[in-house]
Amino acid sequence: MPYSDAPLPAAARPSAAAAAGIRLVVTDMDGTLLDDDKRVPEGLWEVLARLRERGVLFSPASGRQYATLAREFAEVADGMVFIAENGTYVVRDGEELSSDPLDPGVVRDVVAAVRRLVAGGADVGAVVCGKRSAYVERADEAFLAEVRRYYVRHRVVEDAAAVDDDVIKVALYDFGPAERTTAPALASFADSHQVVVSGEHWVDVMNRTANKGAALRRLQRDLGITPAQTVVFGDYLNDLEMLDAADWSFAMANAHPEVVRRARHLAPSNNDNGVLRTVVRLLDLPVTGL
Known part of the structure; x- marks a missing residue:
């Protein structure tokens, strides 16, 4: 090469x-x-x-x-x-x-999976990516600092799975190595959707066609x-x-x-x-x- x-x-x-x-x-x-x-x-x-x-x-x-x-x-x-x-x-x-855009039901399922990861001790957060804005449930500065790098328009909401927007992707930021932690935890979605490691700390869930x-x-x-x-x-x-x-x-x-x-x-x-x-x-x- x-x-x-x-x-x-x-x-x-x-x-x-x-x-x-x-x-x-x-x-x-x-x-x-x-x-x-x-x-x-x-x-x-x-x-x-x-x-x-x-x-x-x-x-x-x-x-x-x-x-x-x-x-x-x-x-x-x-x-x-x-x-x-x-x-x-x-x-x-x-x-x-x-x-x-993703089906709203899939968005709810991915957000629920992230909440389970967090409840299990994982240091991870979801960014629900809509056409108009991105939506997050975590409000700590360490997480928001990473979100701001990539999402100029973002809002902290109580329920990121219930936003009024066309959601085109759910991105997960993992403070650890995403390829070894978060991505395997989302394997069940890979049968019907794309689960893509897009960076050392990022995993994206999208439609299979996207x-x-x-x-x-x-x-x-x-x-x-x-x-x-x-x-x-x-x-x-x-x-x-x-x-x-x-x-x-x-x-x-x-x-x-x-x-x-x-x-x-x-x-x-x-x-x-x-x-x-x-x-x-x-x-x-x-x-x-x-």
């Missing part, structure tokens, strides 16, 4: 025709575009301007809330497609392009863009299906081993500005300092 660094290895260097044909760049946020301190990489806004000049669409694809993504990219959001909530909610210019890859393929169909015209970057298990939707699929050097196996190419780590450095070289953008 080639490593995308300066200069880009020959195995990852497209022909001029292939580079000219790229029309869509999609990237995960945490662990991929952002560094470990959640900072936007230096040079992002210049790269986005160069992509826009080329007619290349840039799309953040994240487990984060749409409102959170829209705030991060507020100054350049016109025409940008946001693949939010791990693909369950896709928005462009404030208009919903697609969504995949993932970043499904959202990306729908977007490609709507825009007439092919996998050969698509570049994708990811680092964790919730990015796997999205990587499958692009011929130019890159795992970050810091990615989960399964992501590295699934992707066609390897990019420098998120702390080494891997996304932007790879995009600049892949598309031969006139950007200095990367």
Whole structure:
């Protein structure tokens, strides 16, 4: 698997025709575009301007809330497609392009399962993700500090399973290793829904039909863009299906081993500005300092 660094290895260097044909760049946020301190990489806004000049669409694809993504990219959001909530909610210019809401009964069951985990001593909390807001029952500052990172719009409620909103995902934050604790405890939901480990401490429950890859393929169909015209970057298990939707699929050097196996190419780590450095070289953008 080639490593995308300066200069880009020959195995990852497209022909001029292939580079000219790229029309869509999609990237995960945490662990991929952002560094470990959640900072936007230096040079992002210049790269986005160069992509826009080329007619290349840039799309953040994240487990984060749409409102959170829209705030991060507020100054350049016109025409940008946001693949939010791990693909369950896709928005462009404030208009919903697609969504995949959960059945209210499933939301109640997942919230009940979380309450049982808590009663058993697990340090975990549920975030019920609606289109308008996120809803939580835990009000301690340690938990809310994690919620605020990803959910700009959130409310503390008495019963998160009874909110008046279209719920598109239930996310669980586990202060321990989610892949070894919370995820196995939700195994019963995996028969009918997706139980996805989306980060070291996060597990998401969504409809089986919902993932970043499904959202990306729908977007490609709507825009007439092919996998050969698509570049994708990811680092964790919730990015796997999205990587499958692009011929130019890159795992970050810091990615989960399964992501590295699934992707066609390897990019420098998120702390080494891997996304932007790879995009600049892949598309031969006139950007200095990367």
